[in-house]
Amino acid sequence: xxxxxxxxxxxxxxxxxxxxxxxxxxxxxxxxxxxxxxxxxxxxxxxxxxxxxxxxxxxxxxxxxxxxxxxxxxxxxxxxxxxxxxxxxxxxxxxxxxxxxxxxxxxxxxxxxxxxxxxxxxxxxxxxxxx
Ligand SMILES: Cc1cc2nc3c(=O)[nH]c(=O)nc-3n(C[C@H](O)[C@H](O)[C@H](O)COP(=O)(O)OP(=O)(O)OC[C@H]3O[C@@H](n4cnc5c(N)ncnc54)[C@H](O)[C@@H]3O)c2cc1C
Numbered sequence: 001x002x003x004x005x006x007x008x009x010x011x012x013x014x015x016x017x018x019x020x021x022x023x024x025x026x027x028x029x030x031x032x033x034x035x036x037x038x039x040x041x042x043x044x045x046x047x048x049x050x051x052x053x054x055x056x057x058x059x060x061x062x063x064x065x066x067x068x069x070x071x072x073x074x075x076x077x078x079x080x081x082x083x084x085x086x087x088x089x090x091x092x093x094x095x096x097x098x099x100x101x102x103x104x105x106x107x108x109x110x111x112x113x114x115x116x117x118x119x120x121x122x123x124x125x126x127x128x129x130x131x
Pocket of ligand 1: 062063064065095096097098106107108109110112
């Protein structure tokens with residue numbers, strides 16, 4: 001994580017706090033191990049600017065990462081086809097959330113199960129037919 005990115009993360013804490021106070025929040029806490037609850041934008045701004053931006057203090061996580069190996073029919077715009085088969089590497093199939101073309105904008109777990117079940121059954125049938 002570069003200094004540029006740390007600055008961006010701090011700025012995102014500031015922007016989120018400012019938005020929440022503007023919307024009427026009575027108390028706001030940044031997603032940082034050392035953040036207290038702040039009861040005014042002025043207090044939050046001063047405190048967030050002093051938070052140490054380093055691993056294990058600033059919390060960075062995501063729950064819905066998708067699209068890393070996006071599926072599609074055009075190999076120039078996608079990594080795998082609609083069945084999770086890699087466009088260029090023979091015998092490589094990807095059966096997880098990464099093959100959604102982009103974040104689907106909803107809780108994805110059941111869709112991941114469905115896609116993986118469909119594509120795994122097909123892969124098993126293909127492998128069985130070969131042997
Ligand atoms: C905090 C949180 C809350 C969430 N809440 C919801 C929710 O309420 N509803 C919903 O629908 N979705 C929710 N999600 C999203 C959902 O959990 C994921 O979209 C889904 O689990 C992704 O499935 P996946 O199979 O792609 O990856 P994962 O479930 O992450 O599976 C990847 C697997 O690969 C294994 N692995 C990694 N590296 C290796 C390696 N080198 N060798 C062997 N194994 C390896 C990991 O141990 C893991 O078991 C949430 C996610 C998080 C983090």
